[in-house]
Amino acid sequence: MTEHQILRKTHEMSMAASAYRAKHSEAQTVKLLIAGFTGSLKGWWDNYLTQDQRSYILNLRAANSNKLKVKYKLSKAYIFKKLIRPSKSPWSCAAFYVQNASEIERGEPMMVINYKPLNKVLKWIRYPLPNKS
Incomplete structure (x- = not known):
């Protein structure tokens, strides 16, 4: 190989x-x-x-077990604040956490959602997610 x-x-x-x-x-x-x-x-x-x-x-x-606990706690907090919600949709997108300098200073990682797979499927739509305008 x-x-x-x-x-x-x-x-x-x-x-x-x-x-x-x-x-x-x-x-x-x-x-x-x-x-x-x-x-x-x-x-x-x-x-x-x-x-x-x-x-x-x-x-x-x-x-990374400690980081996993922090991420779980953050996810629960985001759900409580209604920033995200649990979903069993086949169109759900993967979320991950980044920890750049600003996140380290703030003390918690930032959740990022990868919309690329969904945008590939929605290519025919003029405004793929996320579009804030």
């Missing part, structure tokens, strides 16, 4: 995980990604990565 094929497959898995993440927990999403390695990337996972590299990949999310 060439490096380009590995990158392409990893990108596909990342996109699938993003879609899966909309309705499932982060732990379930990580399990899905690991399960993805049993396919065409299994050889790469077994033969090219050292045990340390594998451990690093598997422990990335475990190291």
Whole structure:
């Protein structure tokens, strides 16, 4: 498998995980990604990565447990303030948190919603989301 094929497959898995993440927990999403390695990337996972590299990949999310608690608390606060709402819509978009200098100064990360997949589907509409005018 060439490096380009590995990158392409990893990108596909990342996109699938993003879609899966909309309705499932982060732990379930990580399990899905690991399960993805049993396919065409299994050889790469077994033969090219050292045990340390594998451990690093598997422990990335475990190291962020405090951040996860903060994000959960922020999400609940946003729901309480009615800035966001829970949805089971198939058109929901992935949300993530960024922590730039201003967010670090403020003390909490900022939620960002990726509308790109929805805008692709709504391409025929003149004003894709978000449009504030």
